[in-house]
Structure formats: structure tokens, C-alpha cells
Amino acid sequence: MKYFFFLISLGSLQAQSLILSKDNSHVSFGAGTTSYFGEMSPxxxxxxxxxxxxxxxxxxSYAVDASEHWGNKFDFSVNNLRGDDYQYSKGKNAALFHRNLHFKNTVWEVAASKMYFFNPTYSHQTRRRPEFLFYGTLGVGVFYHNPKARDVYQGSGKLGDWVSLHQVGSAGKNYSLIQPLIPIGFGFRKKISRKLDFKFEGLYKFTFTDYLDDVSDEPYMIASPSSKLNNxxxxxxxxxxxxNRLPLLAEYNLQTNNKIIPQVGNRGIRNVLSSVDSFITSNVSLVYWLDKRIR
Incomplete structure (x- = not known):
């Protein structure tokens, strides 16, 4: 917890420096793609x-080019994550296909970051900013998430409702829905007019939780109201x-005498590479410069 509050405090100080800055500042609005890594995407x-x-x-995003090689930025992001054993492993991985888990998760994130510009920005003469600007970025942030999955489908009618997995306790362990993260990556800006830039940014977002997908290395639960979404x-x-999963289950020899063999052991795999979940984002944005000195 001390480490968590240290990250939040550091981000708060960074945010204050952004808010107090007026020169060479710009805002951007963008969208892009997200890919998740964890128990359902090894x-x-x-x-x-x-x-x-x-x-x-x-x-x-709100950002300030503080000097020729350094900048600060504050981001608010909405990241949609998803994973599905059926689609990921069908015909390839019998164990994941048999497990049959899936999820979706909306990650609401705020982050404060430093940027290092590989070529000078002419920060005190914004109108002379370079046509292309390449940079690396590293920051700290915090996010809220709530993984969900569809309820059991009976084979006819509409699909099951989306259920909060944290609320029903399907992981077999309680975990916090508010978590810190560290975004690290690179980007570039392309000047397209006096007040507008095009921006691309790619980030790897390292988290400190193994429950973006509601799955870790806990063993399967015994029969209980929440166990139907656990196993x-x-x-x-x-x-x-x-x-219909039955044809492939039979092909994988996981079904005998029309009775499906339940999976046993642990739901996930914990090792050096999968002890925490993470995701990557790519984003394209339109940047608008707020500096009134630009003519």
C-alpha cells in the first residue's frame, strides 16, 4: 500500500505542474486499439x-513542452479489454478451450507522464516547432476496472446477461478494483498547421494486479452460488x-458417455511472465495548441 500511495503522490505532483503551466501547452483527442495479456492471452x-x-x-491529453527536450502530460483514457478462451484456443489449445472462460473489462485510467524529445522542440518559439517530433514517455497512473462475463447460455433464446465477476466472487478471492499502473512507450507528432498536429502514441501499460480478467492461480471452487462462473x-x-462446444470437446477426448469432464486444478498459471496482467495501446490523436503566441 505504501508503494501505491507513493505512485499517487508522484502523479499528483506531476499533475500540479501541468495545471500551473500555460506556455507551450496543447490538448489532444484520440482513439485507437487495445490488446490485453494475461491468463486468457499468454x-x-x-x-x-x-x-x-x-x-x-x-x-x-493535456501536455506542456517544458523545454527543448522535456515535456509533461496528463492523460485520461478509457481502455476496453477482452479475452475469450473459446476464440483464442479453438482448434489449437485443448486446455484453454476446455477451461472456457471469457471476460470484458473497461479500464478508466488517469496518468501523469514525462516525455523526452529526441529532437529539439524550440519550446520557447512554438510556431517553429519541428515538422516531425519523436519522443519517449514514462509515467505513473491509477485506474478503476470491473471485469464482467456473460451468464450461462442454455442453448436457445438470447445470450446470458453480463455479470460483474468481482461482485459474484467468481475468482474465489477478493481484490481491489482501483489499481496503480505504469505506462511506458513512444510517440511522434507531425505538424499539419500552425495550431494543429497529428500524433501517434504506442504504450505498454504495466499493472500490479493479476485480475484484469478475474483469473489468477487460485484452485477451482467447490460447488457454491458463485462457482458456476468460476468453473x-x-x-x-x-x-x-x-x-456448441460438444463436437470439439469430443475431439479433444474431454467428453465421455455424453458427460463432460470438469476441469480440475488451478484456473490460471502464475509464473514469471504471467504473475500480473497488462495491456498495450496504440492511439492516433489530433493535437490543438493553446499557446496564444502562435499566429
């Missing part, structure tokens, strides 16, 4: 997770899309 096949878990993000390996239908 790090060892990260290239697959980039497109298998592809979703969206939206971003508003979904015996569901004959894919709850997210309504697909």
Missing part, C-alpha cells in the same frame, strides 16, 4: 494476443457467442 504467444484480444481505447468447463455452449 505472454509466451504475445503476437497472437495482439490481434486475438484487439479492442478499442479513447484518450484525452465453466462443463458448459456445452460458449456463453459469449452461443457456439
Amino acid at each position: 505472454y509466451r504467444t504475445f503476437y497472437k494476443g495482439i490481434y486475438k484480444t484487439l479492442s478499442s481505447n479513447f484518450n484525452i 465453466r468447463s462443463t458448459e456445452p455452449f460458449d456463453a459469449l457467442h452461443g457456439n
Whole structure:
């Protein structure tokens, strides 16, 4: 907890410096893609997770070019995450297909970051800013999240309702919905007019939680009201899309005498590469300069 409050305090100081700055400031509005890594998108096949878990993000940013090589920025982002054992592993990984978990999660994030400009910005003469500006960025932030999944699908009618997994306790362990994170990445700006720039930014967002997907290394729960969303390996239908799982279950020898074998052991895998969840974002934005000296 001390480390968590240190991150928040550092971010608060950074935000204050941004608010007090007026010169060479700009705002941007953008959207882009998000890809998640965790128990439903293993790090060892990260290239697959980039497109298998592809979703969206939206971003508003306020930034100040403080000097020729350094800048500060404050971001508010909405990141949509998703994962699905059925789609990720169908025909490839029997264990994940048998597990049959899925989730969606909206991550509401605020972050304060430093930027290092690889080429000079002419920060005191904004109208002379370079046509192209490349930079690296590192910051601290905090986010709120609440993973959800569809309830059991019975094979006919509409799909199940979206259920808060944290609320029903399907992970078998309580965890905080407010967490710190560290965004690190790179970007570039392209000047398109006196007051407007085009910006691209790619970020890796390292979190300190293993529950963006509501799955960690806890063992499967014994029968209880919340256990139906804890162990979904015996569901004959894919709850997210309504697909019939029985043919592939039989192919994987996970079904005998029309009775599906329940998965046992732990729900997730905890090791050096998957002890925490993370996600990457790519974002394109339109930048508007607030400096009144630009003519």
C-alpha cells in the first residue's frame, strides 16, 4: 500500500505542474486499439494476443513542452479489454478451450507522464516547432476496472446477461478494483498547421494486479452460488457467442458417455511472465495548441 500511495503522490505532483503551466501547452483527442495479456492471452504467444484480444481505447491529453527536450502530460483514457478462451484456443489449445472462460473489462485510467524529445522542440518559439517530433514517455497512473462475463447460455433464446465477476466472487478471492499502473512507450507528432498536429502514441501499460480478467492461480471452487462462473468447463455452449462446444470437446477426448469432464486444478498459471496482467495501446490523436503566441 505504501508503494501505491507513493505512485499517487508522484502523479499528483506531476499533475500540479501541468495545471500551473500555460506556455507551450496543447490538448489532444484520440482513439485507437487495445490488446490485453494475461491468463486468457499468454505472454509466451504475445503476437497472437495482439490481434486475438484487439479492442478499442479513447484518450484525452493535456501536455506542456517544458523545454527543448522535456515535456509533461496528463492523460485520461478509457481502455476496453477482452479475452475469450473459446476464440483464442479453438482448434489449437485443448486446455484453454476446455477451461472456457471469457471476460470484458473497461479500464478508466488517469496518468501523469514525462516525455523526452529526441529532437529539439524550440519550446520557447512554438510556431517553429519541428515538422516531425519523436519522443519517449514514462509515467505513473491509477485506474478503476470491473471485469464482467456473460451468464450461462442454455442453448436457445438470447445470450446470458453480463455479470460483474468481482461482485459474484467468481475468482474465489477478493481484490481491489482501483489499481496503480505504469505506462511506458513512444510517440511522434507531425505538424499539419500552425495550431494543429497529428500524433501517434504506442504504450505498454504495466499493472500490479493479476485480475484484469478475474483469473489468477487460485484452485477451482467447490460447488457454491458463485462457482458456476468460476468453473465453466462443463458448459456445452460458449456463453459469449452461443457456439456448441460438444463436437470439439469430443475431439479433444474431454467428453465421455455424453458427460463432460470438469476441469480440475488451478484456473490460471502464475509464473514469471504471467504473475500480473497488462495491456498495450496504440492511439492516433489530433493535437490543438493553446499557446496564444502562435499566429
